[in-house]
Amino acid sequence: MGTTGITDLPGALADVLSGIQRLIRRRLRRGLTGPPLRGAQVELLRLALANPGIGVSAAARELYLAGNSVSTLVNQLTTAGLLLRETDPGDRRSARLLATPEAESRLRAWQERRAALVRAHVERLGDDDQAALAAALPALRRLAEGLREEMEGP
Secondary structure, three states, rough: OOOOOOOHHHHHHHHHHHHHHHHHHHHHOOOOOOOOHHHHHHHHHHHHHOOOOHHHHHHHHHOOOOOHHHHHHHHHHHHHEEEEEEEOOOEEEEEEEEEEEHHHHHHHHHHHHHHHHHHHHHOOOOOHHHHHHHHHHHHHHHHHHHHHHHHHOO
């Protein structure tokens, strides 16, 4: 691949990360039995699983999306039987979001298939490449945290 200078690093890193993510998604979509979910739909389902009863406004803030965009996603996922929208007993004007068992099952299956795919390809790499990937994880986590903090603002 050649030596990447520090000035080329941000672009090269962004290209590699998005390319890996795209290839993983395409590879995993081959084995899907139901209609594929878009990225924002998956993010909302993951959020609802991690935070049962989260409100639409809180979900919009967490996902950095407009409230009407989240409402559209909620409608799509409710129609697909993957999300339940319940009236909040504390505020009848608000809705609480709950992922259905089908959503949980689909996400778990996707995560298991994704882990198996990545594991198989990482295991094909040599020891030096595996060690380099492991050594890069803390820096990648810090990069992700910096991006998150920037999104949240002061």
